[in-house]
Amino acid sequence: MKRIVSVIYGLIAYLTFLITFLYLIGFEENLLVPKSLDSAPTESLSTALLINLALIGLFGLQHSGMARPGFKKWCLKTIPSHLERSTYVLMTCLMLILLFWQWRPLGGVVWEVKNITLTYILYSISALGWVIVFLSTVLINHFDLFGLRQVYLYFKSEKYQYLDFKIIGFYKYVRHPLMLGFLIALWFTPKMTITHFIFALGMTAYIIIAIHLEEKDLIDIYGDLYKKYQQQVSMLIPFLKTSLPES
Numbered sequence: 020m021k022r023i024v025s026v027i028y029g030l031i032a033y034l035t036f037l038i039t040f041l042y043l044i045g046f047e048e049n050l051l052v053p054k055s056l057d058s059a060p061t062e063s064l065s066t067a068l069l070i071n072l073a074l075i076g077l078f079g080l081q082h083s084g085m086a087r088p089g090f091k092k093w094c095l096k097t098i099p100s101h102l103e104r105s106t107y108v109l110m111t112c113l114m115l116i117l118l119f120w121q122w123r124p125l126g127g128v129v130w131e132v133k134n135i136t137l138t139y140i141l142y143s144i145s146a147l148g149w150v151i152v153f154l155s156t157v158l159i160n161h162f163d164l165f166g167l168r169q170v171y172l173y174f175k176s177e178k179y180q181y182l183d184f185k186i187i188g189f190y191k192y193v194r195h196p197l198m199l200g201f202l203i204a205l206w207f208t209p210k211m212t213i214t215h216f217i218f219a220l221g222m223t224a225y226i227i228i229a230i231h232l233e234e235k236d237l238i239d240i241y242g243d244l245y246k247k248y249q250q251q252v253s254m255l256i257p258f259l260k261t262s263l264p265e266s
């Protein structure tokens with residue numbers, strides 16, 4: 020019974036992730052969702068700015084805070100280890116849903132491209148960013164990142180094995196393709212509104228912090244292997260470093 024409940028919990032977390040991720044694309048691209056980044060402004064500029072930055076800060080605090088080894092250790096006192104990742108995924112989704120719900124559009128435009136061809140090129144690059152995000156999760160292990168592998172192994176009474184360190188696909192060219200995908204999706208837009216600009220700026224600042232925290236953990240786990248990888252492959256901009264590492 021416990022095993023079936025765990026699988027259901029994992030599936031609920033995964034389904035919540037799928038819906039939230041699709042909503043995030045719609046929210047950021049102003050596509051098909053009832054409320055998006057650039058819905059009509061309702062608040063004064065200063066209030067909207069304050070609320071939006073607080074929402075991004077809260078998201079960052081949860082997303083990186085809950086990923087810290089110390090916090091995970093503390094969580095494991097109450098949450099079974101096979102449900103820890105699904106719980107993390109659920110909490111991340113809740114933070115994003117709070118952001119979608121409470122986001123305050125600001126009004127105003129930073130840049131707007133009038134040329135139709137360039138507009139389509141920018142939309143296509145942004146879409147490519149989302150594809151890179153998804154493919155990067157597949158390269159690492161999509162089902163492990165979103166907690167399904169953990170509950171599946173528990174269901175089969177098999178011991179969880181940590182993922183191997185990987186230098187495959189995009190990971191040969193940048194150390195953080197998933198984050199790079201987000202940055203591409205965020206910044207390549209034909210119409211950069213002030214609201215979108217604040218969102219992109221806030222998320223970029225968070226991504227830089229998150230990468231530094233993640234790399235600290237990766238050095239603790241993989242040691243010299245990761246340090247060598249850092250020397251060979253650049254963080255976010257491909258082709259900055261010349262020698263390609265072995266997979």
Ligand SMILES: C[S@@+](CC[C@H](N)C(=O)[O-])C[C@H]1O[C@@H](n2cnc3c(N)ncnc32)[C@H](O)[C@@H]1O
Binds near residue numbers: 155159183194198
């Ligand atoms: C959400 S993923 C983001 C990965 C990476 N920061 C990126 O932007 O592509 C975070 C997880 O990926 C794992 N990870 C990061 N780089 C890895 C690699 N080269 N091989 C295996 N796991 C990796 C981390 O341990 C962490 O659990």
